[in-house]
Amino acid sequence: MARGDFRFSYDKRVRYAEIDAQAVVFNARYLDYVDIGLTEYWREMGIHTLPGPDMVDFQVVKAVVEYKRSIVFDEVIAICMRTSRIGRSSIHTTYEIHGPGGEDLRASGEMIHVHVSPDYSTSQPIPDWVVARIEQFEGRTLRQMEFSA
Numbered sequence: 001m002a003r004g005d006f007r008f009s010y011d012k013r014v015r016y017a018e019i020d021a022q023a024v025v026f027n028a029r030y031l032d033y034v035d036i037g038l039t040e041y042w043r044e045m046g047i048h049t050l051p052g053p054d055m056v057d058f059q060v061v062k063a064v065v066e067y068k069r070s071i072v073f074d075e076v077i078a079i080c081m082r083t084s085r086i087g088r089s090s091i092h093t094t095y096e097i098h099g100p101g102g103e104d105l106r107a108s109g110e111m112i113h114v115h116v117s118p119d120y121s122t123s124q125p126i127p128d129w130v131v132a133r134i135e136q137f138e139g140r141t142l143r144q145m146e147f148s149a
Contacts, residue, residue: 001096003103006080007138010040013076024070030107031063034095037079038111041093045133056130058091058113059120065109069099076100083134086142089115089123091134 003009012033020026042048048055071077078098085092090112097107115126135142 001094001108003078003080003096003098006082006096008041008044008082009078009080009098010037011076011078012036014071014073016073019073024072027065027067030065030067030097033077033079033097034063034065034081034109034111037081037095037097038093040079041081045137047130047133056127057116057118057120059116060111061090061114062110062112064111065107067107068105071097071099071106077106078102083138083142084110085144086126086131086134087144088125091115091126 014025018025018029018032077100080096080098082094083091084094093111093113095109095111096105098104099106114123115130116122117124131143
């Protein structure tokens with residue numbers, strides 16, 4: 001997917017603590033980067049996952065990382081996020097991580113989150129206001145009821 005297909009990206013500089021003995025970003029950190037990107041993506045849309053009147057709570061049920069090229073210390077990476085579809089209780093997010101200069105793809109993948117009850121015991125329908133904000137931001141219809149968790 002071209003970087004221009006993403007309406008949201010977040011720049012982050014790689015810190016020394018994120019690299020391994022080979023002087024490249026440790027593989028598990030890629031999911032940290034996706035979490036940072038997703039938090040900022042949802043913040044941009046006014047979707048908050050911390051306690052408050054509009055709180056929604058999601059749990060990861062699937063995380064895929066496809067490593068393309070190493071990320072190294074002190075690079076500024078762009079974490080690009082987009083929602084690919086929304087089910088009854090699940091949100092499917094596609095992401096890419098690019099190095100400096102735009103189309104320098106370093107990793108890509110997908111995350112699937114499920115909206116959960118306050119006691120985390122069952123999945124819950126995603127509130128209509130959350131779906132509306134994501135669809136408005138992305139500029140397209142994303143809810144597909146046949147895709148649910």
